[in-house]
Amino acid sequence: MDQNTAPNPWRKLISRYIKSEMTKKGIKYEELSSRLAKTGTQQTAANLRNKINRGILGADLFVQILFVLETNQLSREQLIEILEEIEKNPN
Template sequence: MSAKNAWRQTVARVVKSEMSVRGVKYQDLSQRLAAIGIEQSADNLRNKVNKGIMGADLLLQILLVLKARPIDASVLEEILTDLNAY
């Protein structure tokens, strides 16, 4: 897997993990973002998250509305190691 693809998959895993822990679906995420003035459809969010491609601003906004747990370097290293094992 290329480094670029590994990082994109890492973004996807982090966001999906936080959504899963809180039982948040894409429609819920869209509504939470709308509450802070960010308009993103559920379908658009699904595409961006699944591809792991989004701007840093949207990533931070998503983590904020999900009240995400702290992410430290060891978590990122673990995900990247898992991805590079394939």
């Protein structure tokens, strides 16, 4: 297994965090793509789904996603909770 396909708790953290924010806001990948396009970032829904599911995206795209999801705060405590859950249930 290479680095891009190996299980990685940090990538899982990114994936779960973004998915949880999307769920809270009731936003699907198509709408996320549309919101990003309004800020000048072109990402198809399929491309976003792939990047988010893998947890592999650049810091700039991560921040843009948080911006368009109108995320008010990135809580360290929330991230710790997600990491602890990943440790308990790695799949």
